[in-house]
Amino acid sequence: MKAANASTRALLVSPNRIIIRELENFLHNTRVRHVHFGDGSTAPPALAYVTNFARLSVTLSGCHTMEIASGGGAKIIKPIRGHAVFVPDHAWNKPDWSGPVEVLTFLFGAKQIGVSLVRHQGGTQLPSSALKASVHGGYDVPTHSILAALMVLAADHSKGPLVRLLTESLLHACLRLLKSPQKRWPRKAIRTYESICLYVQENFHSPITRESVADHFGLAPNHVSRLFRKEGLMRFNDYLNLVRINRAKFMLQNYSVTLKEIASDCCYNDAAYFCRAFKKICNVTPTEYRAQCATAVQPRTSPANIWQRRRTAVP
Amino acid sequence: MKIVAVTACPTGIAHTYMAAARLEKIAKNLGHEIKVETQGAMGVENKLTENDIRRAQIVIFAVDIEVEGRERFNGVKVIQVSLQEALKNPEGIFAKIQR
Numbered sequence: 001m002k003a004a005n006a007s008t009r010a011l012l013v014s015p016n017r018i019i020i021r022e023l024e025n026f027l028h029n030t031r032v033r034h035v036h037f038g039d040g041s042t043a044p045p046a047l048a049y050v051t052n053f054a055r056l057s058v059t060l061s062g063c064h065t066m067e068i069a070s071g072g073g074a075k076i077i078k079p080i081r082g083h084a085v086f087v088p089d090h091a092w093n094k095p096d097w098s099g100p101v102e103v104l105t106f107l108f109g110a111k112q113i114g115v116s117l118v119r120h121q122g123g124t125q126l127p128s129s130a131l132k133a134s135v136h137g138g139y140d141v142p143t144h145s146i147l148a149a150l151m152v153l154a155a156d157h158s159k160g161p162l163v164r165l166l167t168e169s170l171l172h173a174c175l176r177l178l179k180s181p182q183k184r185w186p187r188k189a190i191r192t193y194e195s196i197c198l199y200v201q202e203n204f205h206s207p208i209t210r211e212s213v214a215d216h217f218g219l220a221p222n223h224v225s226r227l228f229r230k231e232g233l234m235r236f237n238d239y240l241n242l243v244r245i246n247r248a249k250f251m252l253q254n255y256s257v258t259l260k261e262i263a264s265d266c267c268y269n270d271a272a273y274f275c276r277a278f279k280k281i282c283n284v285t286p287t288e289y290r291a292q293c294a295t296a297v298q299p300r301t302s303p304a305n306i307w308q309r310r311r312t313a314v315p
Numbered sequence: 316m317k318i319v320a321v322t323a324c325p326t327g328i329a330h331t332y333m334a335a336a337r338l339e340k341i342a343k344n345l346g347h348e349i350k351v352e353t354q355g356a357m358g359v360e361n362k363l364t365e366n367d368i369r370r371a372q373i374v375i376f377a378v379d380i381e382v383e384g385r386e387r388f389n390g391v392k393v394i395q396v397s398l399q400e401a402l403k404n405p406e407g408i409f410a411k412i413q414r
Contacts, residue, residue: 046403047330047399047402047403049328049329049330049333050329050333051328051329051332051333052332052336053332055328055329105326105328105356107328107355107356107357109357112357112358112360113357114327114355114356114357114358115356116326116327116328116355116356118325118326118328126325126379127325127326130325130326130327132327132355132356132358133356134356134357134358136358195361198361202339218366
């Protein structure tokens with residue numbers, strides 16, 4: 001075994017177990033001393049990493065040199081062991097992979113958490129090794145809450161010990177998830193139901209109906225209804241309306257476009273019908289909702305808001 | 316046109332997901348039907364079914380590493396491009412397909 005090199009060992013031990021071991025070792029020996037926030041306040045350069053989920057990188061060894069945006073300007077940071085980099089959704093970072101580095105990156109997706117352990121010699125395009133593990137159906141309440149808290153602090157550019165303590169807590173929460181026995185791959189009905197939900201979220205601005213969605217998935221329209229009744233919390237049409245109204249809420253809050261434009265962006269041909277549907281779900285009219293948002297002090301698109309919106313959009 | 320695609324990058328952190336979003340957006344603009352499987356650190360997502368692959372007229376691999384389950388695509392027309400290309404010039408890929 002002694003002669004086996006790292007790559008042969010990687011074949012013998014599952015990536016999951018190697019990642020767990022590295023993370024345990026890190027948390028046992030190291031405290032998080034500093035957390036960098038990339039806030040996306042400038043436009044991302046070419047090939048920068050921009051994702052619609054939040055990411056956390058922890059340098060295990062070497063120096064993970066990268067460019068991030070912070071407070072309206074781009075800057076180069078050089079995180080070493082004990083440093084972490086938190087990049088909220090839609091913000092960016094651009095690692096340069098120029099020197100040797102070993103880094104653990106956590107990806108906080110809508111439904112699962114991914115982890116990537118990258119070892120890089122530096123000076124080349126490709127890493128010398130990259131191991132990946134994921135936790136399906138990812139979040140438990142502690143992980144979700146710690147992440148939400150970190151999002152809020154990132155949006156506020158909060159300083160002080162809370163940020164690094166929460167980051168450490170988040171790592172512990174992820175370790176716990178990685179070590180808990182993986183859930184069974186969900187039933188086919190649930191997978192189909194989730195694919196339909198995703199399809200609705202991606203296509204709500206087109207004139208989709210229960211029939212067109214059923215056709216897209218090669219299902220009978222009644223089967224779509226049955227899936228929503230059995231696996232979901234509401235009927236298909238209510239779900240479609242909810243997704244559209246959520247989009248309308250975002251537009252009302254962040255852009256000063258007319259109600260008619262918002263209605264048509266969300267695929268309501270009739271502005272009056274849109275207002276009725278909005279009131280039914282939100283208990284206020286679109287105009288009242290916009291006025292409420294204007295009085296509440298909120299940044300234009302805070303990452304924390306984006307996060308909450310996405311979480312509520314997924315059933 | 317019915318298109319399926321697979322994206323995968325070595326670290327599985329970002330480019331996999333960015334390329335998928337880019338391909339989906341442009342395909343939709345051009346009026347194609349597309350489904351993109353991502354093979355990143357979050358595992359295989361939006362997995363292509365046998366049916367998806369059989370119905371597709373072309374498969375795009377936008378990858379910098381080996382595709383997981385490549386044998387699924389035997390007998391289907393595949394074009395392979397680097398992730399850089401998919402991120403910088405995705406329009407070019409579709410122009411190539413249409414020719």
